[in-house]
Amino acid sequence: MSRNIMILPGDGIGPEIVREACRVLEAVNDSFDLKLNFVDELIGGASIDVYGEPLTDAAVERARECDAILLGAVGGPKWDTIDRAIRPERGLLKIRSSLELYANLRPALLYPQLVDASSLKPEVVSGLDILIVRELTGGIYFGEPRGIRTLENGEREGYNTYKYSESEIERIGRTAFEMARKRNKKVCSVDKANVLEATILWREVMDRLAPEYPDVALSHMYVDNAAMQLVRAPKQFDVLVTGNMFGDILSDAAAMLTGSIGMLPSASLNKHGRGMYEPCHGSAPDIAGQGIANPLATILSASMMLRYSLGETAAADAIETAVGEVLDQGLRTADIYTSGTEKVGTVQMGDAVLAAL
């Protein structure tokens, strides 16, 4: 029984870092006999250049038939002036929504070897291990009505709709509780229930789910306080669950606490646990093509894919151990370089992981 993996390199540093992740996947494919089959597709600017749109319907259909997707990153200045409706990011939103990848898992994990890369004091972040569970197919990202209209007085107004139904909240809530069960058994649900009705319902549904997970402690926090607490004392958190917009903001802040966003993978899953895996960082057009991008977040995304969507724990463990080893060897790409370590490029980093495997 072979499994089809869709590869979406995307733009900017995407192709370079995905190439290294694919080499790693091919290596474990052989050594663990995983029977993975790779299918290449275009997304983002790369797709715009060929098809005039950031993700074709045909690509979505092929993605549906795959067991998992590995994505690099999308976007870049080349496409910054075209109509917003067909910019690279829209390809990302389209695949998330079409495949109902509602559960976005974004770990913020500090590698002990990289504690100096953080802008926070070592005692504040050492040992940091948070999982942000972000709702990814609802909320203000997809709410209708939306647009820019002309008001009666002649001026224009831009508007969006923030909404969540009970079932949307419930399914992401369950993901958070289930993830917490495998971790430190704490869920902090982040909302703005003192102002927004959409999040009053959010809080209510989380409270309703809690008794079904008596082994997990649920707490609530307003989003402004959560942003503060992430800066002040991030280790107080285990699993943070929140909506699409707040999750976008808080997961980036949390990732940056580690000082090494080039290390952080993410998963976006549907209700069957199928999903898309990608690094937390963007397409970094400023360093694209220079061979200096950090491929580790993408390599770790591949490992996350093996673990969550393909059930290949041994292969996933092997990759993670190999990444730990190259860090122990002192190898660092430019983004995580600190004095006393050895600066390497994208391919050298990939080589080192392959050698450690």
Place this chain on the structure above:
Amino acid sequence: MSRNIMILPGDGIGPEIVREACRVLEAVNDSFDLKLNFVDELIGGASIDVYGEPLTDAAVERARECDAILLGAVGGPKWDTIDRAIRPERGLLKIRSSLELYANLRPALLYPQLVDASSLKPEVVSGLDILIVRELTGGIYFGEPRGIRTLENGEREGYNTYKYSESEIERIGRTAFEMARKRNKKVCSVDKANVLEATILWREVMDRLAPEYPDVALSHMYVDNAAMQLVRAPKQFDVLVTGNMFGDILSDAAAMLTGSIGMLPSASLNKHGRGMYEPCHGSAPDIAGQGIANPLATILSASMMLRYSLGETAAADAIETAVGEVLDQGLRTADIYTSGTEKVGTVQMGDAVLAAL
């Protein structure tokens, strides 16, 4: 010509810290012959307890006739179970909206004496001086329609509306450009124009204003990136301007970078420069009544009031100099205490500022 100042102590530590700020105001009132006249009113839980609502219409009317307002903080567990529509926070939203206090200025300033209180490395934050300009009477906080409704399939949905008109964006944009003129001449406008139409218009209006302020450099940043950059390298910013919701989140994160949110004042101004002044921190019910709260943010809010709404620069300078002196003397309330300094209570801190004046 006397000026009326409304005093709204509010809840939790509000009364304690406002009391110290009033002593300071009375002192400068005498020494600088300011002819200030104080009017006391209730807001938040204190008003709920007496009138059954967090801010009466009569209080709003009296506030309209005042030249400025000094607020402590609102909220606390005592009122956490009453109907959300009349909780303490609603009083705050009502006064902001009724008086059209659309321009919320939240400085994130690191006092050199307090660099150790930050959770960030000293080199990342020393010298930090950012001004967040947050739109305060529009956006998703006040957008209609809003509520919780039952869908056709029987489940409920919570919804809110995020909207901004050109004139709302323009006036807050002008505030940001004008503030930047008096500072380092950089405005970074924060939006999510890659996803939200409301912020596409936001970006457009900011770009349209820019040529009127050729001496100020305008840049744009997505909110997720802004949250990251605040953690990674906050000193890149001068003035940050953004909508109500993003401003709520980013200003709290920025304040926490300093490690001393107990030091940070804020102003909320209307188009005539009249306004309300309050500390950035909340009502801290956990330490209310213990006499240990830091009154300096409220004292500095009083000084900001003298500067922005009353044009009393000399008195404002005197207060700020006095605060600097007590910090130099090594006096610290518990929230900013680090070893080697002298821990003092709320009243002692107020005494010290009065002595330094």
